Amino acid sequence: MRFAIKTRPEHTTWERMRDVWVAADEFPVFESAWNWDHFYPLSGDLTGPNIEGWTSLAALAQATRRIRIGCQVTGMIYRHPAVLANMAATVDIISGGRLELGVGAGWNQLECDAYGIPLPPLRERFDRFDEGVQAMIGLLRDPVTTFEGRYVQLTDARCEPKPVQRPHPPITIGGKGPRRTLGAVARWAQEWNVILPEPAQWRPLKDTLLTRCAEVGRDPSEITCSVNVRIDGDVPLEKAIGAALDEISAYTAAGVDLIVLNLPLHAKPEILRPLAEAVAPLS
Template sequence: MRFAFKTSPQNTTWSEMLAVWQAADDIEIFESGWNFDHFYPIFSDPTGPCLEGWVTLTALAQATKRLRFGTLVTGIHYRHPAVLANMAATLDIVSNGRLELGIGAGWNEEESGAYGMELGTAKQRSDRFEEGCEVLVSLLTKETTSFEGEYYQLTEARNEPKGVQRPHPPICIGGNGEKRTLRTTAKYAQHWNYLGASPEEFARKREVLHQHCAELGRDPKEITLSSHVRLGEDDDFAKVAADAAALGEQGLDLAIIYLPPPHRPAILEPLAEELAKLG
C-alpha cells in the first residue's frame, strides 16, 4: 500500500499548511499531498476561514519539489471545464508534471446557492459531470475541441500548451454513486477516491466499479483505488494505520491520511513511522 496526506484549507492558516507540505516533501513514505476545493468550511462553522483550493495548491506545488498533488475534489460546476482544462495544463507545466486532476459532480448546496452556482438534481449533476469529463479530456489531449451538449458547447476550442504528462494529468474522480459516478470513473479516470466508510462497503463499491470496467472494456488495474483515512484530534497514529490496513486487505492502493486542523508538521514523522510498519 502507498500513502498520501490531505490538508483541507479551512480553519487553518497558510503558514500552517505550508509547513506541513514542506515537511512532508522530505518524508518519502508520502507520495502525494491533497487539499479540497470548497469556498466555505465543510462540516464545521460555515462562517469560518477557508482558503481557495486551486490558488493554494499552485502555491504548495511551487513550495515543494517531489510530492504529487491534487484536489479531492473539484466540483465540475465550480469552473467551466474549458477554464479548468487550461488551469490543469498550466499547473502541470509549472510543477514539472506532478498534478493529479481531482474532479467530482459536486454536492455542496450551501456554497453553491450562496454564489448562484446551479447545483441541480442528482441526475443533472451526473449528466453535467459526464459532459464535463468528456470536454476536459478532449481539451487536454486534442488540438481543437468542438462539443455540443446540454450543459457545455465548444467550437474549435484550443488549450495550449498541453501539460507535461501524457496523454494528460491523471484524472481522479471522487464519489461513491454506483450507477453514474462509478461508471463515469470507469470511462474516464485513472484514479478513484472512495469517500470513506467501512472496508466492507469499499469492497462492494470496488466490485461495482470493476463491473462497469468490464462493460466498457476497461482493465480495472488501470485505476488506482484510494480512500480517505482520518486522523483524529487525539493523534492516534496506530488507529490510522489499522484503518488503512483494513482497507488494504480489501484492495486499497493508496491511503490518503486526512489531517485535522490546526495543521502541525510535528505529527508527520510519528505518523510516517506507524505507517511504515504496514510494509
Template sequence: MRLSIWPHAGQPYGGILEAARHAADSGWDGVYIADHFMPNAGTGRAPDAPTLECGSLVAALGAAVPRVRIGTLVYGITYRHPAVLANMAATVDHVTGGRFTLGVGAGWQVNEHEQYGIELPPVKARLDRFTEALQVLRGLLREPTTSLDGEYYRLTEAYCEPKPVQDPLPILIGGSGEKRMLGIVAEYADMWNAWGTPELIAHKSAVLDRHCAERGREPKEIARTAQALFVVDGPLPDRHPMPVLGGSVGKLTEAVEAYRRIGLDELIVPDGLLGQGADRLRAMDVIRGIVTG
C-alpha cells in the first residue's frame, strides 16, 4: 500500500515544502495538493484565510522535491477549461520528469463559485460537463489531435504538445456518488479517490466494481486511493465533518491494517491534525513506520 502526504494549502509555502521534502527523504510515495482558493464556508476557518493556488504549487513542488509523485486532489473542473488544464498537466509532468498524477473532480465548493462569479450548475449538468471535460483531457493528453462537438466544449483538431512524459499520464477522479459518479470513474479513471473509513471505502469500492462489470472493464485497472484525518497521539475531535481515525499508535495501526485488508492501493494522509513543525514531522515518521511495518 502506497503512502502519500496531503499538506493543506492554507499554510505558508515553506511549511508545504517542509512536509513534501520530509516525505521524499523518509520513504513516503507521494504528495497531493487540493485545488481551492479559500476555505469552505462553515468549516470553522475564516473564509478569508490565505490559501495558495494548486496549479502553481504542484509545479513548484515538482521542481523542488525529488522522487515522490506529485498530484492534485482534485482540480475542480469548473475553474479551468479542460484544454488549458491538459496543457498544465503535461507541463507539470515534464517538470517532474514523469511523476505527476492529474486528479480531477466535478467541482462543489459554493463560496468560491459565488465570490468569483463562476457557474456551479446543478448536479446533473455538472456531471454532464465533467464527462465532456474528461473526454477533452483524455484526448489531448493521449491522442495526436482531439475534436469534440459537445454541449459544453468544442474542440477542432486540437493539439496538446508536448505530450506528457508518462504514457499515459494517470487520471485520478475524486468522487463517491454511487448512481452516476462511480460510473464515470469506471468509464474514464486510472485511479479513484474518496474520503472515508475502511468500511465506507470497501462499500464504495464494491459499487465501483459493479459499474466496471457493466462496462466490461477490469476493476483492477483502477487504483483505489482514500484518505481520512489521522491523530497520532491525543484525543479525537468531538465533532468533525471528515472521518478522523487514531488517537494512539495502536488505534492508528488498526486503521491502517483495515485499509490494507480491503485492498486499498494508496493511503493519503492530510496533515491537518498532525501538528506543526517538528511535531508534524514526528507524526509523519510514526505513520510511515506503521504503514511500512
C-alpha cells in the first residue's frame, strides 16, 4: 500500500498548513500531499477563512523538496483550461517535476452563486470537463495546440515553458460517476481518486472502471486507484489511528493502491510521526 496526506485549508493559517507539509516531506512513507480547490470552507462556519488552493500549492512546492504535491481536485468550472494548463506547468517547474494535476467537473453551488461563476447542468458540466482535460493535455504536451470544441476553442495556442514532467504531469480525476467520471478516468487519467463513506462501496466502482477501460482499450494497471481515509480529530489520536487502520485494511483487501490520509482540522506537524509509524509496516 502507498500513502499520502491531505490537509484541509479551511479555518487555518498559511503557517500551520505549510509546517505540516514541510514535516510530511521528511517521512518517506508519505509519497504525496494534497490540498483542495475551494474558496469557502466546507464545514463549520462557512464565513470563515479558506486558503486558495493553487497559489498555496505554488508556495508549498517551494517549501518542500521531495514529496509530490497536488490539489484534490481542481474544479474545472473555476478557471479556463488554458489558464489552468499554464498554472500547472509553472507549479511543476517550481516543484522540480513533483506536480500531480488533480481535476474534477466541479460542484459547489454556494461558491458559484457567491462569485457569479456559472454552474451548468450536470451533462454540460461534464461536456465542458471532457473538453477541458483534452485542451490541457494538448497545451502541456504539444508545441502548438488547436482545439475545436463546443465550449473550448484554442487556435495555435502555446503553453511555455513546458512542465518538467513529460508528456505532462500525471492527471488525477476525482469522483465516482459510473459513466462520465469513470469514462474520463479510463481515457485520460493516471490516477483515480474517490471519497466514500465505507470501503464496501469501492469494489463495484472499480469493476465499473474496468469496464470503461475495456471500452476504450486502456490498460487499467496504468491507473493508480486512491481513496481518502479520515483521521478523526474528535477522538484521542491512538483511537483515530486504530480506526483508520481498520479502514485501510478493508481497502487493501479490495485492491486500492493509494490511501490519502485526511488530517484533522488544525492538525500540527506532531501528528505525522505516529501516523507514519503506524502505516509504514503496510507500505
